[in-house]
Amino acid sequence: MIYLDNSATTAPDEDVLRTFTEASRTYYGNPASLHQAGTRADQLLQNARKQVARLAGDDESEVVFTSGGTESNNLAILGYAKKYRYRGNHIITTEIEHDSVRKACRSLEEDGFEVDWLAVDEQGVISLDELKRKLRPDTILVSIMHVNNEIGSVQPLAQCAQIIRERSRAIFHSDCVQSAGKLALPFPRYTDAITLSGHKIHGLKGMGCLLAKPSRLPEAISYGGGQEDGLRSGTVNVAGAAAFAKAFRLATAEPSADHMRNWTAAMHDGLKNEPRLRILSSPDGAPHIFSMAFKGLTGEVAVNYFQENGIYVSTSSACSSKSSRTSHVIEAVGVPEEYRKGAVRISFGRSNSAADAERVIEVTKEFLEMTKKGMKQHDME
Incomplete structure (x- = not known):
């Protein structure tokens, strides 16, 4: 994992x-x-x-x-x-x-x-x-x-x-x-x-x-x-x-965490043009945190999909991730209503690598494609 x-x-x-x-x-x-x-x-x-x-x-x-x-x-x-x-x-x-x-x-x-x-x-x-x-x-x-x-x-x-x-x-x-x-x-x-x-x-x-x-x-x-x-x-x-x-x-011993900033930068570049995805973290933000939100979906569904593909991520903060209420942070930054329930946070640590960031990009795109097909099928029905 x-x-x-x-x-x-x-x-x-x-x-x-x-x-x-x-x-x-x-x-x-x-x-x-x-x-x-x-x-x-x-x-x-x-x-x-x-x-x-x-x-x-x-x-x-x-x-x-x-x-x-x-x-x-x-x-x-x-x-x-x-x-x-x-x-x-x-x-x-x-x-x-x-x-x-x-x-x-x-x-x-x-x-x-x-x-x-x-x-x-x-x-x-x-x-x-x-x-x-x-x-x-x-x-x-x-x-x-x-x-x-x-x-x-x-x-x-x-x-x-x-x-x-x-x-x-x-x-x-x-x-x-x-x-x-x-x-x-x-x-x-x-x-x-x-x-x-x-x-x-x-x-x-x-x-x-x-x-x-x-x-x-x-x-x-x-x-x-x-x-x-x-x-x-x-x-x-x-x-x-x-x-x-x-x-x-x-x-x-390594306060700048330049390697983590490279990983989050790669994720910004790899996902910035994806439809139905809104990147919540700024490129000028902390080097280890990348937050995004999926349109019309819940963060829990995304977290489960990531886990099925061997990745542990979080919906927002762990302190409130089990609550059904919208995060006060998501509300404060003015995330549009259709994205508010779909927030997911990726946060890097000492044991991670650039390959982990690339895998997140890959799985995120797979998730978007899978849910796109599901939505089309739902609309047809």
Whole structure:
């Protein structure tokens, strides 16, 4: 099988698995304990923390280990809102954020915060002019994802940062779950905090982190023993932290992912003139994500056809692929009604090749031809 659902999750790297196994076996002590086993575990934990900070570009940054992207996004959105509410109650985000940001912002709206939702164009990119208009003296948080998980659109975070700094004191957070290992990260030069997830970069599920500047930390949103400097209580998953650091190091070894961009470019060229197919991803988008939609068909039918031909793909984001509702991202970018239910996402990972992209082109054309014949037969009947 050809696995092309890497934006949903990736196969863990063997080196990452070895790191986790060895750390679990050798550094099993609670890092909060005073005895030698606890001290050794804490040393490994701090080494992992330092490595992640260094790889992100700032040795002094705070690394708060979490269970993954969702928890990190919640800690950022809810934690910053809680900390800076004395300054104001205005938040800015986009219409195409992951649900872990969207729903956190919705909960804040119910709690009296005012949230402005930036629209996107057909390519899934926000308007900088709208960001300028929406920023206010009482804006306390701006959260804009780096790469969209469904269509791969890349936001202009450098320009956003300049606008935010010129016009407000707002915290600038970015969900970088899909950009880590594919693009240069915006932290710490442009953003105050970013979210990362281990299982998107050939690490393990259940491990991620929030990276933040030491002077711009959120408040805790959960309580307990005060681990992670009080920001994320609970016994720390030391082996998971070590494995995350290893996965992050391997992912950042090749941040440009030029080979993946060549594959998505080939797919753009190979499928751009196909009737009844609408390409949703921009050639200027993320290198590893190619999204398309079939006219008058459902994504589920396409996914099943691809699987029958030895290829695993996804309808949109894995978080919502089993839901019958139209993706909020597909709606936000203005996909015509006749294409909305037919979205399919192909996402490349470390184990893929140019041959995999060529096979997708071939199977896509076969699927279009097969369904064309089926539609003609249906019309005749």
